Amino acid sequence: MAKQQLAVLITLLAFLGPAACQQQGLHICFNGWLKVPPLLSYLLCPPGSRTTNPPPSPSPNPAPPSGAGLSYDYYNNNGSSSYCPSAESLVKDAVKKAIDMDPGVGAGLIRLFFHDCFVRGCDASVLLNTTTSKDSPTDTEREGPPNKNSLRGFEVIDAAKAAIEATCPGTVSCADIVAFAARDASSLLSYGKINMKMPGGRLDGRVSFANETDQLPGPFSSLAQLQSSFREKGLSSDEMVTLSGAHSIGKAHCGFFSDRLPPNPSTMDYAFATELEVKCQGNEANMVHQDYQTAYVLDNKFYQNVRANKVLFDSDDVLKTVREVKQNAEYPEIWERKFEKAMENLGRIVDVKSRREGEIRETCWRVNGAGY
Ligand code: HEM
Incomplete structure (x- = not known):
């Protein structure tokens, strides 16, 4: 886009952005899913303008999801209509x-x-x-x-x-x-x-x-956005970090991390980034494994990758500053037990x-x- 057009767009959005963010149905505040330069992002969705993500509350541990109406062995209850x-x-x-x-x-x-x-x-x-x-x-x-x-x-x-x-x-x-x-x-x-x-x-x-x-955090979300979106669902920051360990399996589109290429050496390992560039070939629709070592094993490698600057998304990289990452990287059993509990809590979110x-x-x- 020509510089002039960009300037016009930014000016326009500066006026329209906050109002537009409050209208239901418009997707421009998409909570970390739109790759927009920081200034544009700020103009579109200044802090506090998001309808779904309130600013973080002072309490680090939210009330956990209620799980109302749920029970173990729900379908094994002989004599009930759910048998x-x-x-x-x-x-x-x-x-x-x-x-x-x-x-x-x-x-x-x-x-x-x-x-x-x-x-x-x-x-x-x-x-x-x-x-x-x-x-x-x-x-x-x-x-x-x-x-x-x-x-x-x-x-x-x-x-x-x-x-x-x-x-x-x-x-x-x-x-x-x-x-x-x-x-x-x-x-x-x-x-x-x-x-x-x-x-x-x-x-x-x-x-x-x-x-x-838009309630789902995205690959361009900040740490505060990640924490806030989980807290809104009754899940703690530790549970957010724990569940992100699922990024030790599966694939991702290059478009969700191409903003990090070519890499900034302080946030992405150079050799890792070079391989990503080869695999992506500038095509946002190409896909790569999230874990470059054990792509199909659900394990604590994700945290080792975070510490080694070998993760894909901005939203993965920002976890580096969170204390639990070191523990999860060093003690797989601790992370496994926390993952079990956090997945169960995720399943207890009932509207x-x-x-x-x-x-x-x-x-x-x-x-x-x-x-x-
Ligand atoms: C913390 C915020 C999170 C963000 C920002 C995020 C973002 C993403 C993105 C952008 C992708 C790639 C999708 C694609 O390219 O098509 C992805 C993949 C994946 N995510 Fe997350 N995610 C988050 C949390 C989670 C959680 C909590 C879980 C599960 C407990 C999870 C499990 C996965 C898995 C398994 C994949 C690979 C899917 C596949 O191969 O089909 N993610 N995530």
Whole structure:
């Protein structure tokens, strides 16, 4: 863009930015998902203008997610209407089959769970292709910037759901399937070192909005933004750092870190960056492994990579200053136990309103009664 045009744009945005940020439906404040120069970012979304991210509160430890309505062994309660004792093993079978064919899908399933629970609580709103809600736009969460052309694993959820429906129709929610699948993928990709408890009893929501995905932190988020977005969901800074360890598996698009290339030696290892440049070839759509050493193993390597300046995103790099990174890097068992607990807490995020209007979907990608 010519310098003059840029100047005009900046001037215009200086006037429009703050107001626009407060209007629902506009995506310009996308919380760390838009790669914009710092000045432009400030003009577009000055501190305090974001509707979804309040400034950090003084309390470091928020009230944890309630998990209202959830319990362990939810589908094993003989005599209850939710009885479906094979539910969890059918999910595990579907996840194992998928990971045997492509371990990368396991990474996709873990991320799907994170992106579901962060928006409207764990209600499978992330799976919807469309809804019948009159106030729901055609764009569901799947179309939001953090998810579009990025989330994967939907077919594994559909396969598990089909197997469960054939055994216990109308009993097991898609939201629970997403949570169980993330638990099983974590266990398989960590070679049995991570085994979390995961309560069941979630309900499936009936609405889904692309613009609400701005609650998810992005690769250009600052440490304060990361901490604030997790705190808003009832998760502590330590849990945010703990869960970021999932960046020891899976892949990322070059567009999410190309702003860091060529590298600043104080924030990215030179040889690591050179390899990234070769793999990306200037194409933002190319993808690379997040962990350059053990790409398919869920382990504490992420923290070693953070300390060695060998991570992809700005949002990974900013964790360097957090105390827990050193401990997680040095003591894998401590991180594994914390990861189990934090994933369970993530699964306890329940939006009370969404739950009140919730259902057990027949098909995971559409609400009941959609008719197509
Ligand atoms: C702390 C804030 C976080 C940010 C800013 C962030 C950002 C990202 C981005 C930009 C990608 C690459 C997506 C793509 O290129 O298509 C990614 C991938 C991934 N993230 Fe995160 N993430 C965060 C936290 C988490 C958490 C809490 C989890 C899970 C507990 C997670 C699990 C993953 C996984 C497994 C992948 C690889 C997905 C795949 O290969 O399909 N992330 N993340």
